[in-house]
Amino acid sequence: FAAEKLQSPIIVFMIGGPGCGKAVQSSRMAVKYNFYHIAIGELLREESSRATNKGKAIRDILLKGTLVPSVRSLTLLTDNMLKAENVSGFIIEGFPREINQAKLFEEVVTKMSFSRILTLVTAETMIQRLLIRGQMGGRVDDHERIIRQRLETHYSLCEPVLTHYLQKSILRNVAEQVGCTLKSYLEKIHLNQ
Template identity: 30%
Template structure:
């Protein structure tokens, strides 16, 4: 299957992308991983992307699209893929359509993870990260540490990261609404959008998504 996964910050895209790709036996292709891989390998695209990033500028769509094209052409993606973080806007969605059409392929579904905005803010702004190890993450409501402000694992100080602050989260949500959300309407005109309720236990959300994809596949 060829799938695009969309949803606001805090909807659990990264978690669900990893789980769904594993269940469906297709590669999980994320924009962040593409950038890191190309930069670490010092590919021409990686050097180009890094030059923009180092200057504090956004990486142009054409560079992101070229990276995605290269990744989708790898042997492990022949049977499908799950795109996470790409396309990020309508122009990228149009470019993806053009690219797939050129290769005689098409998307099977666009999974839209939906979560109430205030819940998203609560999810992210409630995170507390260990200063000693950023992999140790707690939540003031959902998974609080045994002792407030102290990591259960190593005893390090827990703090609120700057990009997890409520102000930053609301800014990220506004960017999502203005830049990325329009691709949902774009794909609705193609009958590809499958809306998934992203609230609840992780396993339940994964099961909902898999069931919806099966229905979509049966209908086609």
């Protein structure tokens, strides 16, 4: 891994359940602060659509509803990070989703100074957003029973990740008025880089 190319002062992980606003807030902040925005879910879906052995393997995993192995996710992520040029930092959306991904990222990308982990909004807010999206013709899995299952899975996998970063004193929870709170927080870290 060419860590010397990735001497970015800031890496922000946007961690949150389905419907919490990760994509919207990540996109906005990437534009405002010249951060390179990477959505791990999009990378995996894109790779799974390719007619390659790797694409087929990822597609099979996604169809089972299980997590793609950490090494594969991290390889896609770091390859994508290496494409970035002239950026102030990285906003990585939807990663890490479980503790092995977090630890592997730290091992592989040791020379990078990642120091900001953000989580977004409450479970009830996510449920309401997804139910509204479902009523407006959203995804087929935007029904309350399925939403609650997805949130339960998210929390059971992410809790050890959040605890890990809380112990390192780099976790910031951004709950209500996400846009304003996140903007204020990122302006502070952007000025202090």
